[in-house]
Every structure is written in structure tokens, then in C-alpha cells.
Amino acid sequence: MRLLSWNVAGLRAGPGPAGLGALGGDVICLQETRVTRDLLEEPLAMVDGYNSYFSFCRTRSGYSGVATFCKDSATPLAAEEGLSGLLAQPGEGGAVGCYGDLGAFTPQELKALDSEGRAVITHHRIRTSAQQETTLTVINVYCPRADPQRPERTAYQASFYRLLQGRAEALLRDGGHVVILGDINTSHRPIDHCEPGDLEAFQEHPGRRWLDGFLWVPDGPPGQGLFVDTFRLLHPSQPYAFTCWRIDTGARLTNYGTRLDYVLADRALALAELRDARVLPEVPGSDHCPVLAELAATFLPARRCPPLCTRHMPEFAGTQQKLSRFLVRVERGVGATCQAAGAGRGCSTQRGRRPPRGQGDLLSYFRASQGQLRTGTTPNALGQSGQEPAQDAPGHRTQEMAQDAPGQGGQWEPCNGLVPRELMMGQAAGTQDSCPARWRAVLPGPAPPPCCPAHRQPCALRTVRKPGPNRGRRFYVCAQPPGRPSDPRARCDFFRWASKGHS
Numbered sequence: 001m002r003l004l005s006w007n008v009a010g011l012r013a014g015p016g017p018a019g020l021g022a023l024g025g026d027v028i029c030l031q032e033t034r035v036t037r038d039l040l041e042e043p044l045a046m047v048d049g050y051n052s053y054f055s056f057c058r059t060r061s062g063y064s065g066v067a068t069f070c071k072d073s074a075t076p077l078a079a080e081e082g083l084s085g086l087l088a089q090p091g092e093g094g095a096v097g098c099y100g101d102l103g104a105f106t107p108q109e110l111k112a113l114d115s116e117g118r119a120v121i122t123h124h125r126i127r128t129s130a131q132q133e134t135t136l137t138v139i140n141v142y143c144p145r146a147d148p149q150r151p152e153r154t155a156y157q158a159s160f161y162r163l164l165q166g167r168a169e170a171l172l173r174d175g176g177h178v179v180i181l182g183d184i185n186t187s188h189r190p191i192d193h194c195e196p197g198d199l200e201a202f203q204e205h206p207g208r209r210w211l212d213g214f215l216w217v218p219d220g221p222p223g224q225g226l227f228v229d230t231f232r233l234l235h236p237s238q239p240y241a242f243t244c245w246r247i248d249t250g251a252r253l254t255n256y257g258t259r260l261d262y263v264l265a266d267r268a269l270a271l272a273e274l275r276d277a278r279v280l281p282e283v284p285g286s287d288h289c290p291v292l293a294e295l296a297a298t299f300l301p302a303r304r305c306p307p308l309c310t311r312h313m314p315e316f317a318g319t320q321q322k323l324s325r326f327l328v329r330v331e332r333g334v335g336a337t338c339q340a341a342g343a344g345r346g347c348s349t350q351r352g353r354r355p356p357r358g359q360g361d362l363l364s365y366f367r368a369s370q371g372q373l374r375t376g377t378t379p380n381a382l383g384q385s386g387q388e389p390a391q392d393a394p395g396h397r398t399q400e401m402a403q404d405a406p407g408q409g410g411q412w413e414p415c416n417g418l419v420p421r422e423l424m425m426g427q428a429a430g431t432q433d434s435c436p437a438r439w440r441a442v443l444p445g446p447a448p449p450p451c452c453p454a455h456r457q458p459c460a461l462r463t464v465r466k467p468g469p470n471r472g473r474r475f476y477v478c479a480q481p482p483g484r485p486s487d488p489r490a491r492c493d494f495f496r497w498a499s500k501g502h503s
Helices: 016-023 107-113 151-173 199-203 206-214 230-234 267-273 421-428 435-442
Strands: 002-007 027-031 050-055 066-071 078-081 119-127 133-142 177-183 227-229 261-266 274-279 291-295 298-300 366-369 411-414 460-463 474-477 495-497
Touching: 002 133, 002 177, 002 261, 027 119, 027 177, 050 078, 050 119, 066 119, 066 133, 107 151, 133 151, 151 177, 151 206, 177 267, 199 206, 227 230, 227 267, 230 261, 230 274, 230 291, 261 267, 261 274, 261 291, 267 274
Parallel strands: 002 027, 027 133, 133 177
Antiparallel strands: 002 291, 027 066, 050 066, 078 119, 119 133, 119 298, 177 261, 227 261, 274 291, 366 411, 460 474, 474 495
């Protein structure tokens, strides 16, 4: 079996049905789908050959969310949204069970932890390589990020980790096997981070301390956790195996990132069935890349999909149609007509319709000129009294935009009579400079950025955002993406303040 996890950073802009099929996973766990129930469309919910299970954020639109896609040959026995059991559905297959001890959480905390759409659990029957039938529970999670500027989110992450661990260990104690796939949002070891910094401070991070107690490693101290990082089990010392990069700095080009995405299997399953574990940085489409694990065991599909499956949603089951199915998109181009049912009267648009009275057209402030500037000015413009704006000479085009076609010579110029003196003087002197060049002579604009000495490329202009005395100041740095010092493609240490008087 092939288990795959991917933070897609938005399902609607992500891989799409064809991309999911190309990944080839038997179970594909997606995080950060950023869709809510009302925005879920049939092409994303009903992928050919798969049955899907979604958890939506209930507090914000376009935020968080996870989805699990199971091949029809891996149809689960049961499926459940969330970790606490509060969102379980009634009926056969609507709840996976085994919630562990929830006494450490208040009802309000459990509701809050499951309100952001961060977990979907599917329960499968499998056959191991030893030909034994058992169960496998797949937990798809998008763990929250600990924001240093928001202490409440750090506490929220810690509570989510504790709830995840309690549920996973309870399922394991009940028998069968458990695999956790997803964006854990913490890089475990210094080898998993491009800038670990001070190692003591790095290892004291609360998320890393939780992983230390949750995971088991070979030759580790006694009393370790029950789960295994499948990638590090097979590749304990492989460097630069990152799964997440900053898009705004282009750090993926230099592979300067972190490893936040994991496939965590229970120890017995990993030691007996794990055959491969990889990261797939060559797959584009997100600031994360997919990660996968291949196990020797095989799925035994259930006869029918559990209630959480999108096939049972009324809008996709054929029992209730979406309102949008009764409406037709109206094209607003020239000559378009309304085609919605029952909207046949008075819906055609008018070609060349002018703006209503009192509302100006932006193009009316410009006219095309055959290489000559309008020389008429007002007394207030250049200080010349009594001169009226010049009328358009014969052969000049008027400012009616509808009659001007591109490619007939001339340029659009301001026709409000306010022409800088330098442009008039240049025209009167018979200079042949182009209009843009004359405008640049009057309004030269900002100076070009300096070039960094290492790459001989124009630098990038940045602004200090951090609080402090330099907040708001602008500076130049090398425009290359960050990276290791040994990488010639990486950003050099060039720095210069943009404002004068600073060094």
C-alpha cells in the first residue's frame, strides 16, 4: 500500500483531480484545503476512482481544513471527523471510537480543538505480508502552528498535540495498527531545519519536546514513544530532506527549508511492513511537497462507503441539486445576452454604451496625437495670460476612443492643457526625442537599485517590519533566495540602507 500526505495550501488552486490521480496513492491525505462545505465543488469532491472525506473549518472561511481520498480498493470501514468524538456521525461506520481519557479537557476545549477542521480519521481492514487480517486506522492531521507573537496559539498547539497523542494511543491499545499522516508543523531534529541556530534552544521548543516523547528511535533510551518517524527510520542521517519552503524568498530553488510533514506509524507496523519512505520535492503546486510511505500490507475494501463520505452529501448524491445548477454564468462581453432560464426580457447589453451622466470615462482624459504635443495652456498652468487651449488641427484624431484603433501611430497623451514647460520647449525646439523620454527627463523616478558584488544582479528593496527604532526603514539586499553559504545560487551578505545618510 502507498500512503501519501501533502499540504496543498488550497485545494481549489492545488493539484486537481488529475493531479491526485497522478500521485498514485492508495490513501492520500491533504491538509490546508481552505474550503468550506458551501465552496466544495463536485470535481474536487468526487474524484474518479476515489471516495473522499472532508473536515471543514467552522470558525473561518478559507482557512485550514483536511481531506482524505481513499481509492475504491481501500474503502474504509468507518470514517470520522475530528479527534474528540464530538463530530462523529450516528449509524454504522459513522464513528471510529477509542477516544481515550478526555478528562484533562473541558467540553469547550474539545469543541475548540475540533472546530478548525484539522483531522479526519479513516478505519480500514488490511492484510499484512504475513497474510494476517487486521485493521489500520489512518489519522490525517493538520497541526496548528505555534505563533511566537500569540501565546494562545502556542497553548492551542500543545493541547492539540496532547489530544492527538491520546487518541492515537487509545486506538493502538484497542488492537490493530495506526498511522498518522500530515503537517505536524514542527521540525523534529536540527537535521530537519535549515537554520537550527542554538541547539539547546532548538531542542527546548515545546513541539520538539512533545515529538521526543511521542516517537521511538532505534538504540534510543528506554521508555520511548509508540510511534516511528518512517522517513528517519530508513534515512536517519539524510540531510536537506525538507518538505516546506518560503515562497516569498524563492527558497525552494536552493532547498532552504524545513521538514514539517511526516508519516508516523506504530512501531510494530513500521518494523514489519515498511518498505519505503520518501519526500517528493519535485512535485510542484504548494509551499510544501508530498511525503509518502510504502508498506507491504494491502487494503481489503469495505462494501460501502461510511456516512462521512462526500458521496452521501445531498448536493452530490443526486437527491438535492445545488442552486448554482439552475443558473447560467452570464458573459459580460459585447453583445452578450442573458441566458438564464426565465430571464429572456431586457437582458441584452448595448454595444458602445456611454457612461451615465456625471460619471467620467478614464479614457476621456487622453487623446491620440500624431507625434505632436498639445501646446494650448491655461493661465494657471504656465503663467501665460490670455492664451486659449489650441483646437485640434485638421487631420488630428479626436479623443473619442471608439474611433481609435491600435497600430495607427501616435500615443495617448493628457489633453487637459496641463503640459510641463520642458515638454513644450522640447517640442518647440524641434527635438526628435520620444514622448516617454521627455517625461523621464521631467520625472526621472527612483534611482536604479544597486547590484550586489557577488552576483552582479540588481538588489531587492525591503522594508523593516520588526518593532524597533528601524521599523519602516527601507534597505537593499541581494535578490537571490536564501541558502547555504556553499551554494553559489544563494543570497550573499550584501546590505545597504536605501535612504541617504545611513551606512
